[in-house]
Amino acid sequence: MAHVMWHLYQFPICPFSRKVRLLLSEKGIGYELVRENPWEHREEFQMLNPALRTPVLTNPERGIVLIDSRAICEYFEETVDKSPMINGPATNRAEIRRLVALFDENFFASVTSPLLEERMKKRLIYRQPPDGKILRETIRLANDYLDYVDFLIDHRPWLAGSTMSLADLAAAAQISVADYLGGIDWSQHEQARGWYSVFKSRPSFRPLLTERMDVIQPPTHYGDVNA
Amino acid sequence: MAHVMWHLYQFPICPFSRKVRLLLSEKGIGYELVRENPWEHREEFQMLNPALRTPVLTNPERGIVLIDSRAICEYFEETVDKSPMINGPATNRAEIRRLVALFDENFFASVTSPLLEERMKKRLIYRQPPDGKILRETIRLANDYLDYVDFLIDHRPWLAGSTMSLADLAAAAQISVADYLGGIDWSQHEQARGWYSVFKSRPSFRPLLTERMDVIQPPTHYGDVNA
Ligand SMILES: N[C@@H](CCC(=O)N[C@@H](CS)C(=O)NCC(=O)O)C(=O)O
Ligand SMILES: N[C@@H](CCC(=O)N[C@@H](CS)C(=O)NCC(=O)O)C(=O)O
Numbered sequence: 368m369a370h371v372m373w374h375l376y377q378f379p380i381c382p383f384s385r386k387v388r389l390l391l392s393e394k395g396i397g398y399e400l401v402r403e404n405p406w407e408h409r410e411e412f413q414m415l416n417p418a419l420r421t422p423v424l425t426n427p428e429r430g431i432v433l434i435d436s437r438a439i440c441e442y443f444e445e446t447v448d449k450s451p452m453i454n455g456p457a458t459n460r461a462e463i464r465r466l467v468a469l470f471d472e473n474f475f476a477s478v479t480s481p482l483l484e485e486r487m488k489k490r491l492i493y494r495q496p497p498d499g500k501i502l503r504e505t506i507r508l509a510n511d512y513l514d515y516v517d518f519l520i521d522h523r524p525w526l527a528g529s530t531m532s533l534a535d536l537a538a539a540a541q542i543s544v545a546d547y548l549g550g551i552d553w554s555q556h557e558q559a560r561g562w563y564s565v566f567k568s569r570p571s572f573r574p575l576l577t578e579r580m581d582v583i584q585p586p587t588h589y590g591d592v593n594a
Numbered sequence: 595m596a597h598v599m600w601h602l603y604q605f606p607i608c609p610f611s612r613k614v615r616l617l618l619s620e621k622g623i624g625y626e627l628v629r630e631n632p633w634e635h636r637e638e639f640q641m642l643n644p645a646l647r648t649p650v651l652t653n654p655e656r657g658i659v660l661i662d663s664r665a666i667c668e669y670f671e672e673t674v675d676k677s678p679m680i681n682g683p684a685t686n687r688a689e690i691r692r693l694v695a696l697f698d699e700n701f702f703a704s705v706t707s708p709l710l711e712e713r714m715k716k717r718l719i720y721r722q723p724p725d726g727k728i729l730r731e732t733i734r735l736a737n738d739y740l741d742y743v744d745f746l747i748d749h750r751p752w753l754a755g756s757t758m759s760l761a762d763l764a765a766a767a768q769i770s771v772a773d774y775l776g777g778i779d780w781s782q783h784e785q786a787r788g789w790y791s792v793f794k795s796r797p798s799f800r801p802l803l804t805e806r807m808d809v810i811q812p813p814t815h816y817g818d819v820n821a
Contacts, residue, residue, distance in 0.1 A: 417742065418700050431685055437664070438691035446684050457673050458658055464665035473645050515644065 373398040376412065376423040378405075379578040380487065380547055382479050383436035383471065384422035385540035390440050390533065392571035393450045398424070406492065437467065440533055452533040463527040466534035470512075470541045477508040479541050482548040487583060505550050513542075513556040520558040539566045543575065547585040553594075567592045600625040603639065603650040605632075606805040607714065607774055609706050610663035610698065611649035612767035617667050617760065619798035620677045625651070633719065664694065667760055679760040690754040693761035697739075697768045704735040706768050709775040714810060732777050740769075740783040747785040766793045770802065774812040780821075794819045 373391070375398050377384030391398050403412055405421045416423045416434050424433040433439045444453050453460050482505055485497035516538065519526050527534040542563060545551050553560050566572050576590040588594040600618070602625050604611030618625050630639055632648045643650045643661050651660040660666045671680050680687050709732055712724035743765065746753050754761040769790060772778050780787050793799050803817040815821040 418696055433685075433688050434692045435695040438688045438695060441691060442684055442688045445687065457669055458660075460672065461660050461665045461669045464668055465661045468662040468665060469645055 371397050371399045372426050372428055374401050374425045374427070375399070376401045376403040376415070376425070377421045378403060379575075379580045380483070380544045380583075381405075381421045382475060382541045382544040383420075385543060385575055386471075386533075386537050387422050387424065387436050387439050388575065389536040389540060389571050390443060390452060392574075393452065393536070393569075394443055394447045395449055396443065396447065406488065437471065440467075440536075444533075452531070452536065454530060454532060455528065459528055463532045463534045466527055467537040470534075470537040474509075474512050474538075474541045474545075478505050478512065478545050478550055481505045482545055482550045486548040487580065490583060491581060502550075505545075506552060509542075509545055509550050510552065510555075513551070513553075513559045516559040516562065517556055520562045526562075535562075535566070539563065539572070543572075546589055547580070548583075549586055553588075564592070564594070598624050598626045599653050599655055601628050601652045601654070602626070603628045603630040603642070603652070604648045605630060606802075606807045607710070607771045607810075608632075608648045609702060609768045609771040610647075612770060612802055613698075613760075613764050614649050614651065614663050614666050615802065616763040616767060616798050617670060617679060619801075620679065620763070620796075621670055621674045622676055623670065623674065633715065664698065667694075671760075679758070679763065681757060681759060682755065686755055690759045690761045693754055694764040697761075697764040701736075701739050701765075701768045701772075705732050705739065705772050705777055708732045709772055709777045713775045714807065717810060718808060729777075732772075733779060736769075736772055736777050737779065737782075740778070740780075740786045743786040743789065744783055747789045753789075762789075762793070766790065766799070770799075773816055774807070775810075776813055780815075791819065791821070 373396065375384060375387065377388075377400060388398075403409070403421050403423075405412065405419050408419055412423075413419055415425070415432060418434070422436055422439065424439050425431065433442055440452070444451065453463050481501055485501055485505075489495040489497055516526070523529065525531050525535050526538055542551060567576065573592075576592070579585075600623065602611060602614065604615075604627060615625075630636070630648050630650075632639065632646050635646055639650075640646055642652070642659060645661070649663055649666065651666050652658065660669055667679070671678065680690050708728055712728055712732075716722040716724055743753070750756065752758050752762050753765055769778060794803065800819075803819075806812075
């Protein structure tokens with residue numbers, strides 16, 4: 368086994384950590400997982416990242432601390448040539464980064480974050496049942512994004528163009544967490560489902576699909592690479 | 595006057611548009627302002643950016659549409675050599691992007707966004723008075739960020755190191771909007787004030803300080819480059 372030098376602070380259904388894991392794996396970079404629940408505000412973690420958010424990627428031997436998933440991805444894009452994920456002419460690279468922002472910010476705010484609140488934090492921290500009205504609204508909003516994925520995949524093989532890019536990794540990371548938490552209804556989204564099932568069978572994605580978040584169970588189709 | 599080919603869709607106190615304006619100006623790129631209130635969901639604007647957010651930067655002659663302020667800044671960093679703003683070795687570039695994310699995401703969510711809601715949207719859209727409790731809380735949170743700026747400036751001449759970078763532009767853009775909306779108490783922040791006053795007198799910043807947002811007036815110190 369290669370000498371592990373990167374340590375990724377994360378929890379299994381942090382979508383930003385998933386994007387980083389997909390990128391590291393596609394680029395063939397070894398890393399070790401460190402379990403971190405950012406909402407516990409662990410003092411040692413706050414020293415590492417005053418913003419108290421996952422992911423944080425450290426390399427203790429070289430004294431490197433990388434924070435923010437987009438900054439982390441740009442770092443490896445700049446330092447590792449293998450499997451470029453922000454590629455092509457400048458306008459193409461801008462389109463990739465637009466879609467990364469769309470999923471990291473808008474999809475996360477409308478879908479992933481409320482699902483994490485209702486299905487994870489209420490269960491693990493507040494010991495409350497989820498709010499059914501909020502859950503229905505997130506599923507409805509997720510549907511709008513899947514329509515947009517359908518539309519993009521009707522025009523291009525991958526979200527940002529002719530090759531796989533960080534846009535696909537960002538979208539798959541967010542959607543996979545929403546799917547884990549029961550927020551995705553795939554029935555009306557043939558193109559999106561086709562695009563996502565290609566991902567599910569990639570070696571970079573497989574380990575994510577077998578991990579579980581404490582007592583929270585995903586729906587049965589979640590880990591099924593043929594679903 | 596140089597031929598203007600870039601059109602920036604924005605409103606005067608959109609912090610992300612301000613960051614882009616500072617960058618364009620530092621790099622010597624001409625642009626024209628197009629006034630856009632994203633909350634009006636103008637149909638033509640939605641066709642341009644389905645996420646319905648400012649800034650959007652277009653170049654109609656070359657058929658380019660750039661969306662998301664970070665994607666826009668990376669685009670000009672890649673295509674224009676003058677005044678590099680994401681510079682140095684890869685770890686330094688990661689530190690710049692970490693700080694950009696800190697101000698674009700955390701400062702915006704805790705300070706700028708609630709101030710825009712309370713002082714701008716409630717005035718212009720909902721015709722309601724601001725909520726004093728929320729205003730006091732944003733000022734308190736802004737104070738924590740200014741403490742962090744003080745700390746950084748104690749150790750480095752600019753936020754991310756020895757030269758001005760996109761981190762400084764992102765921070766100054768957010769802080770300037772918060773300052774416009776009365777959210778900044780400068781009294782206990784000598785280092786942050788010194789750093790900010792250097793910015794205020796830069797040619798790239800001066801035009802921003804003289805613009806006004808409709809009926810909303812900034813405090814008297816806001817536009818004063820000696821304050
Ligand atoms: N822009 C950041 C976002 C990171 C983020 O929001 N992480 C969440 C977990 S998914 C977090 O740590 N939230 C704090 C909390 O839950 O207390 C990134 O891309 O890394
Ligand atoms: N990540 C985006 C954020 C853009 C953003 O949130 N813009 C705000 C204005 S400051 C917006 O358009 N909000 C929609 C609204 O107010 O309706 C960027 O950096 O461009």
